[in-house]
Amino acid sequence: MDFKDYKGVWVFIEEKDGEIPSVSLELLGAGRKLADKRGVELAGILIGNSIKHLTKKVFEYGADTVYVYDQPIFKHYRTESFMKALLECSNKYKPEIILFGATSTGKDLASAVATDMPTGLTADTTELDVEEDTGLLLASRPAFGGNIMATILCKKYRPQMATVRAKVMKALSPEPGRTGKVIEESVSLKEDDIRTKVLEIVKETTKKVRIDEADIIVAGGKGLGSAEGFQLVHQLADALGGAVGASRDVVEAGWIEHHHQVGQTGVTVTPKIYFAIGISGAIQHIVGMKNSSLIIAINKDSEAPIFQSCHYGIVGDAFEIVPMLIEQFQNALSRKEVSHVGKV
Amino acid sequence: MLHIVACIKQVPDTKIIKMNPKTNTMDRRTAPAILNPYDAHAVEEAVRLREKYGGTVSVLTMGPPPAVKAIKKCIEIGADEGYLITDRRFAGADTLATSYALTKALEKISKTKPVDLVICGKMTIDGDTGQVGPGIARRLDIPPLTSVNKVVEINKREGYAVVHRKLEDGYEVVQSALPCLMSVEKTINEVPYSPFPNMLKAARYEPHIWSVDDLEDIDIKQLGLKGSPTIVSKVWAPPKPEGGTIIEGSSQQQVEHLLSVLLEKKELFQAKEGV
Numbered sequence: 001m002d003f004k005d006y007k008g009v010w011v012f013i014e015e016k017d018g019e020i021p022s023v024s025l026e027l028l029g030a031g032r033k034l035a036d037k038r039g040v041e042l043a044g045i046l047i048g049n050s051i052k053h054l055t056k057k058v059f060e061y062g063a064d065t066v067y068v069y070d071q072p073i074f075k076h077y078r079t080e081s082f083m084k085a086l087l088e089c090s091n092k093y094k095p096e097i098i099l100f101g102a103t104s105t106g107k108d109l110a111s112a113v114a115t116d117m118p119t120g121l122t123a124d125t126t127e128l129d130v131e132e133d134t135g136l137l138l139a140s141r142p143a144f145g146g147n148i149m150a151t152i153l154c155k156k157y158r159p160q161m162a163t164v165r166a167k168v169m170k171a172l173s174p175e176p177g178r179t180g181k182v183i184e185e186s187v188s189l190k191e192d193d194i195r196t197k198v199l200e201i202v203k204e205t206t207k208k209v210r211i212d213e214a215d216i217i218v219a220g221g222k223g224l225g226s227a228e229g230f231q232l233v234h235q236l237a238d239a240l241g242g243a244v245g246a247s248r249d250v251v252e253a254g255w256i257e258h259h260h261q262v263g264q265t266g267v268t269v270t271p272k273i274y275f276a277i278g279i280s281g282a283i284q285h286i287v288g289m290k291n292s293s294l295i296i297a298i299n300k301d302s303e304a305p306i307f308q309s310c311h312y313g314i315v316g317d318a319f320e321i322v323p324m325l326i327e328q329f330q331n332a333l334s335r336k337e338v339s340h341v342g343k344v
Numbered sequence: 345m346l347h348i349v350a351c352i353k354q355v356p357d358t359k360i361i362k363m364n365p366k367t368n369t370m371d372r373r374t375a376p377a378i379l380n381p382y383d384a385h386a387v388e389e390a391v392r393l394r395e396k397y398g399g400t401v402s403v404l405t406m407g408p409p410p411a412v413k414a415i416k417k418c419i420e421i422g423a424d425e426g427y428l429i430t431d432r433r434f435a436g437a438d439t440l441a442t443s444y445a446l447t448k449a450l451e452k453i454s455k456t457k458p459v460d461l462v463i464c465g466k467m468t469i470d471g472d473t474g475q476v477g478p479g480i481a482r483r484l485d486i487p488p489l490t491s492v493n494k495v496v497e498i499n500k501r502e503g504y505a506v507v508h509r510k511l512e513d514g515y516e517v518v519q520s521a522l523p524c525l526m527s528v529e530k531t532i533n534e535v536p537y538s539p540f541p542n543m544l545k546a547a548r549y550e551p552h553i554w555s556v557d558d559l560e561d562i563d564i565k566q567l568g569l570k571g572s573p574t575i576v577s578k579v580w581a582p583p584k585p586e587g588g589t590i591i592e593g594s595s596q597q598q599v600e601h602l603l604s605v606l607l608e609k610k611e612l613f614q615a616k617e618g619v
Contacts, residue, residue: 079488108490111478118440120573123473151578195487195521203514215612311588312605314598324599
């Protein structure tokens, strides 16, 4: 394998209901930095059905080139069809790096493609860098259950591949009118060649709060002691009009469902206010919330690592502090709303 | 009659494990070895499918000899047979080398009893990648079905399975040819306490144990550290962020201070209250 043949940074662009999800735009931002450092092109690879119009956005967010596979067979994501397109394209144009969002689609596709290449794949990366002269990708992620960070390298194979967490990298501000080269490709693949069929797509209509979209999150950890103790988190979230988050321990203990989990193996969040109550602050949790605008930690243990990652910390008993806070917060709000009645 | 093979792993309990702050390595003595929690759901699902359709559940793992304990745990859940592949030459494998070794063992297992379904947990709690399952599927050239949170139907006679795959905002119903590989979400089932007869069986059970030499057509270069394209170059504790202001004082003073911080962002609350 001659590494000189491999050039450029690629981002797999996801498409969902005719839109590009933000994780792909964030990866274009991250990929741009890597490409600039190496002095190479940044390309997006876009696979779908009737998706050509999306190339415009890929350029505006930083790509120089977009490879497009626009065929009816790509109407739904399926591992076998998407994998074929990506493998053919990569074998033909030989990028040195391919980045995928660490979404269910991105992880599924990257795992399959890396096996067939074969090449190394780093999962759930939270930091990316590249060696300027060698093009070696430095992909870092929390390891060993999030107790420590590890930098993973793939020295002997190209392309190097990584899946990257959503909301960790920053998208560039779009540059209207920015454009580039569109390279249209296609695969010869018949429906019968694919062994899976999507029969139906069901959107869950329950009003589950999606914590990755909430402005205010109140998250609780094992320090609350029990499922009953965890109710405190719900009470504060209700009072503030926020969503409920949780540490991994709490989810594994069954106090709340998995879609509330913040962290490496849960959701990455960037709310305007993040409360961490009774959360010790393992790296696995911190990587999922550290970009929140205002982080407030309440914990009994003054040594808890969470106090290194918050803007304001209170060392104290949440069961004393939080009920007081709820009461005084509600008083303060109602003072504003009914100010003509005077102080409550 | 189905033959289902669940691929499982024994892992250190990463919730309990302590890191050595000087060397940044895991102090394995501090962590008990357990069956990867996600894999318990995979085995449970395999057992439920066997109850429904009839057949055999085998479990397969790669690891050091004490991994027999994880296999016994699977027998407690209800598996029929267990296979451990263990050899120093497997050590240090990343996801690519792991999927290779497990595939070679699966090929051997299916020689005596063809496999209809391979089932894996979503990921392991020590690796956190979820890459081995799809890797095995590609190597066996069977369809990988990831994020499965419900198995609707397995129809061996017609040669297909129907499952729900969890998506970010719902799920999709997928039909796949058999054999296939599923990696399952924790939400797919609840693992009940093991019935007593299973515990008895597990206590006495001795799994099949194979070394590299017991596997056929195996390329040693693709095993273990040597066969792993990825390497860990550096393990580090992230630089400690500066940390914030610790609010001191009595509880009342702390709450008042915190309240003033919150009310600086009052536009957030007014929007929410909508009064």
